[in-house]
Amino acid sequence: MLWPSWCYLVSSSGVASRRAIQGRVDVIIGKRGVVEEVLREIEFRLKVKGFVKVRVLKSALYVTGMDRRGIASYVAGRLGAKLVDVRGMTFVLYKPKRSEPSSKVEG
Numbered sequence: 001m002l003w004p005s006w007c008y009l010v011s012s013s014g015v016a017s018r019r020a021i022q023g024r025v026d027v028i029i030g031k032r033g034v035v036e037e038v039l040r041e042i043e044f045r046l047k048v049k050g051f052v053k054v055r056v057l058k059s060a061l062y063v064t065g066m067d068r069r070g071i072a073s074y075v076a077g078r079l080g081a082k083l084v085d086v087r088g089m090t091f092v093l094y095k096p097k098r099s100e101p102s103s104k105v106e107g
Helices: 014-020 036-049 057-063 068-079
Strands: 025-031 053-058 082-087 088-096
Touching: 014 025, 025 036, 025 057, 036 053, 036 068, 036 088, 053 068, 068 082, 068 088
Parallel strands: 025 053
Antiparallel strands: 053 088, 082 088
16 A cells, blocks of 8 residues: 555654554543643653644534634644644644753763
């Protein structure tokens, strides 16, 4: 099966991004809309996994007054993440993990 070019963000095989797109939803945005608690949870999961899959419930669309792509763009912008895909009521965000700063030993 051929995959679109946006699937290959992590490595040449794109295994991690495909797993995020096809896998289970990590976070659900519900009737309270996009609140700080939800943003913190998404940010935490981005730090741990690098990818996060988010589902938007219809009640969140009503509360926020935005459409599904608007919510996805808003969340990505607030967290400094890249919006990988929007399919139906779910979207996938990607944020590269920060590498640990190497400590130099002078001798």
